[in-house]
Amino acid sequence: STRRREEVSTWFPGIASFSVSWNCRNTRLIAKQIELVAGSCGSRISDRQPEGQTVEYFYHSTDKELVTHLENVVATLRRQGYKPEDIIILSPTRFEAGPLGPVTRIARWPVSDFEQAQPGEIAKSTIHAFKGLERSVVILANIDTIDADEADNILYVGMSRARTRLFLLCSTTTRALIDARVISNMGWTAAPA
Secondary structure: OHHHHHHHHHHOOOOOOOOOOEEOOOOHHHHHHHHHHHOOOOOEEOOOOOOOOOOEEEEEOOHHHHHHHHHHHHHHHHHOOOOHHHEEEEEOOOHHHOOOOOOOEEOOEEEEEOOOOOOOOEEEEEOHHHOOOOEEEEEEEEEOOOOHHHHHHHHHHHHOOEEEEEEEEEEHHHHHHHHHHHHHHOOOOOOOO
């Protein structure tokens, strides 16, 4: 905010301040997916950004399916040469209260809270607590909402934390909301049922 910039300027006279109008964090495919799923993020996508890899979605109807999807995604990343420090698992709710609470290891890697994670461990955090930060690989897990406003906020903040790879592990009830958002943001209309 402007007031916050003014405060920082008084603490550090002469500091440069500018607004960024280009998306410089995400690959093109992640940035485009954010636009489709969460709506306009207000920044343009540069032609110089790497294209990146497709954002992958996994839908589950049970907690067991959610954990299986998470295990499979992390095992695949491990085979592809990613390190645990490259990966963060983000959830809209605290892990202790949800289906991922008992998970302490994934694909033979330990999982720890973001604030305590050591090298060799995958970090986990709530989306809210990780706001403003980034990781190469973001796994948004336990996305379960049918409220469009809540989904826009959760999905925008969570998805935009990913620099190069993004995975969404969503409930089947959330799938309809995501599909509707994509259709709406592409300017299409859904066929009548």
